[in-house]
Amino acid sequence: MWLDIEGPQRLGRLILWDTGEAELELADVASGEVNARHHQVDGRDDFERAAAALLDWVTAAR
Numbered sequence: 001m002w003l004d005i006e007g008p009q010r011l012g013r014l015i016l017w018d019t020g021e022a023e024l025e026l027a028d029v030a031s032g033e034v035n036a037r038h039h040q041v042d043g044r045d046d047f048e049r050a051a052a053a054l055l056d057w058v059t060a061a062r
Contacts, residue, residue, distance in 0.1 A: 005054055009061035012054040016041060024050055026057045 002015045011027040022039040041047050 003051065003054065005058045007058040007061055010058045012058045014050055014054045016047065016050075022047075022050055024054060026054070 002013060005012045009029050011029065013023075013025040015023045015025075020041050022041045024037045024039060025034055026037075027034045039046070039050055041050060
């Protein structure tokens with residue numbers, strides 16, 4: 001499963017595998033810089049934290 005969120009200045013993607021491994025990719029449109037973070041998601045709380053980090057990243061640039 002994956003979740004993409006796009007804003008005018010920042011983009012983000014959260015990829016979650018069946019194993020519980022997750023990749024959080026955060027990109028800045030202007031610079032082209034991409035920051036990838038690997039996470040272990042062991043439950044709903046972990047998933048919600050990762051999704052919140054994704055949303056915070058994209059919306060912080062407003």
